[in-house]
Amino acid sequence: MNNKKEILKFPKNFLWGTSTSAYQIEGGITNDWSEWEKKRVESKKFLSSGKIADDFLCGKACDSYNRYSEDLALVKELGCGAFRLGIEWARIEPREDEYDQKEIEHYKKVLIEAREKGIQTVVTLWHWTNPLWLRDKGGWTNPEAIKHFSRYTLKIVEELGQYIDYWITLNEPLVHVLNGYLINKFPPQKKCPREAIKVFNNLYKAHNEAYKIIHKIFPYTNVSITHLVNYYEPARKWNPIEFFMAKAMHYLANDRFLKKIKNYLDFIGVDYYFHDRIVCYPPFRKNLNIETNDMGWEIYPRGIYHVLLKLNKYSLPIIVMENGIPDRRDKKRQWFIPAHLKYVHKAIEKGVNVKGYFYWSLLDNFEWAAGFDPKFGLYEVDRKTFERKARPSARMYSKICKNNQIEI
Ligand code: FCB
Numbered sequence: 001m002n003n004k005k006e007i008l009k010f011p012k013n014f015l016w017g018t019s020t021s022a023y024q025i026e027g028g029i030t031n032d033w034s035e036w037e038k039k040r041v042e043s044k045k046f047l048s049s050g051k052i053a054d055d056f057l058c059g060k061a062c063d064s065y066n067r068y069s070e071d072l073a074l075v076k077e078l079g080c081g082a083f084r085l086g087i088e089w090a091r092i093e094p095r096e097d098e099y100d101q102k103e104i105e106h107y108k109k110v111l112i113e114a115r116e117k118g119i120q121t122v123v124t125l126w127h128w129t130n131p132l133w134l135r136d137k138g139g140w141t142n143p144e145a146i147k148h149f150s151r152y153t154l155k156i157v158e159e160l161g162q163y164i165d166y167w168i169t170l171n172e173p174l175v176h177v178l179n180g181y182l183i184n185k186f187p188p189q190k191k192c193p194r195e196a197i198k199v200f201n202n203l204y205k206a207h208n209e210a211y212k213i214i215h216k217i218f219p220y221t222n223v224s225i226t227h228l229v230n231y232y233e234p235a236r237k238w239n240p241i242e243f244f245m246a247k248a249m250h251y252l253a254n255d256r257f258l259k260k261i262k263n264y265l266d267f268i269g270v271d272y273y274f275h276d277r278i279v280c281y282p283p284f285r286k287n288l289n290i291e292t293n294d295m296g297w298e299i300y301p302r303g304i305y306h307v308l309l310k311l312n313k314y315s316l317p318i319i320v321m322e323n324g325i326p327d328r329r330d331k332k333r334q335w336f337i338p339a340h341l342k343y344v345h346k347a348i349e350k351g352v353n354v355k356g357y358f359y360w361s362l363l364d365n366f367e368w369a370a371g372f373d374p375k376f377g378l379y380e381v382d383r384k385t386f387e388r389k390a391r392p393s394a395r396m397y398s399k400i401c402k403n404n405q406i407e408i
Contacts (some may be wrong), residue, residue: 008345008407015120015356016401017081018075018320018378020064021127021171022086025071026367031090032135033128033368034058036187061365063386066129068110074362074379074388075115079402083114084122084168084321084358090131093152099231104159105119111163117168122166122321122358124226125153125210128176128186128368139188140176140199146206153210156191167223168269169210173203174257176227185369196327204260211264225261226269226321229254229311231303234346235277235286246278250310262314267355271322272307272340275300294326294376299336305343308352317355320344324360326374333378345406359397363388369390 005091023029034057040046041053064071075083091103114121126149134148153169179186181196186366190196211223230250234242258268275298279286291299304323311318323340327333337359347355348354364377378394399405 002312007405008030008342008408009405010345011348012372012404014404015119015319015358016078016081016404017080017084017122017356017358019122019324019358020071020086020362021124021265021359022088022091023127023129024060024367025064025363026088027058027063029058029088029090029129030094031088031129031131032139032187035132035135036189039211051371055373056369058366061366061384062381064363065106067386067388070112070388071362072110072114072117072388073121073375074084075114075388078378078394078398080119081180081357081401082120082122082165082358083362084124084166084343085087085110085114086124086127086171087156088129089134089152090129091125091132092155096133096148096215104155107160108163111160115163117321120165122168123156123160123164124168124171124189125156126169127267129172130301135188139180139257140202140206141181141195143198143202145202146209149206150209150213151349153213156211157214161214161218161221163178165222166267167214167221168226169207169214169223170203170225172226172228172271173207174204174253179369183381196245204257207261208264211261223265224267224269224319226271227254227258228271228273229307230274230276231277231300231306232278233306235279239280241280242278245284246276246279249276250257254307254310258311258314263399265314265316267317267319268314269287269319269321270307270311271319272304273297273323280316287364291332293332293336294328295370297326299325299332299339301336301343303343304340305347308344308347309350312352315364317353319356319358320354321359323357324376326376327393328375329391330391333391334396337393337397337400341400341406342408 037057153163158249177196177199232246234246276285285300289298325336361376363379364375364381367374
């Protein structure tokens with residue numbers, strides 16, 4: 001048996017990081033999601049299915065609003081050079097065109113502390129959540145949302161821009177379109193293709209405007225979105241219908257939005273979680289699911305390679321901004337991370353300009369409609385005391401970040 005370890009080195013200055021979002025970790029936020037969660041748990045149907053309300057209310061989340069120093073210390077302990085965090089629009093602009101200076105100062109403290117610790121900052125401006133006043137105006141179905149988002153962006157640029165290294169204007173816009181406006185999963189729980197198209201259009205226009213606003217003041221900074229890119233392949237390569245369907249899915253889910261914003265990107269932020277083997281009969285997907293995670297999602301590391309190769313045509317640097325696994329017992333994570341990184345490395349060898357990798361997520365957090373159950377964290381978080389505790393895979397990831405290499 002050959003037990004020799006293979007060492008794969010990453011390029012010099014490769015950016016290692018972890019990702020989080022404001023709503024999922026900060027706690028104490030009132031926005032369209034918090035109000036939706038309340039209504040949801042109050043509904044008889046929801047609770048009669050044996051669910052516990054507290055598990056589906058974001059509430060104090062990980063209390064990162066108060067414990068950000070502790071979180072930044074964890075990022076440092078991991079040896080990550082960068083940290084992705086979010087700014088919550090509803091905190092900054094609780095009422096239309098009224099800004100809360102205290103909250104701006106709060107984020108300033110966080111960003112300055114990150115800098116002082118030698119951590120580069122990747123800041124998401126919008127991660128699916130809207131202030132209530134925007135929700136009441138129809139959210140992103142309203143074309144005015146573009147103007148509102150531009151104004152909010154300008155405020156952040158002026159107040160905090162000097163402390164931000166990488167900008168993510170929007171997180172996974174198509175997930176908001178799909179889950180919020182087509183399949184009834186996320187607020188505002190609509191099933192309306194007409195509205196979905198409006199939201200799609202307003203989101204890409206908002207990104208393009210925000211890009212210009214940021215670049216006007218910081219011409220050399222890095223701006224992108226985080227885009228969920230799935231790997232679609234025909235289950236049977238010889239089947240022309242499946243071949244065509246996989247191509248169509250790739251176009252609709254991966255390419256279409258990017259094409260609309262391609263002139264307003266300094267890099268592409270990629271989130272990779274899913275692979276779909278497309279079949280030509282319902283339910284049109286037949287994955288082999290040889291390995292799955294706690295949420296039942298297939299684990300398919302090779303897919304990240306194909307995704308990166310496909311994105312190469314945009315001739316832009318790429319940063320993997322999210323890749324992670326819900327794995328409560330930390331049984332698969334130590335395999336999952338290097339398994340994906342092996343394929344990231346392979347893509348780099350093939351000439352794809354991948355500049356960094358961010359694990360999702362630093363902490364166990366509030367996983368949207370799935371509540372607190374999924375455990376994506378390198379660090380466990382005690383739901384009562386908020387104590388953070390490193391999982392073994394945190395030590396493993398730290399070794400990768402510090403040595404800039406993986407051992408296979
Ligand atoms: C991504 C989201 C992120 C988190 C992970 C698991 O789609 O951007 O907030 O929920 O999935």
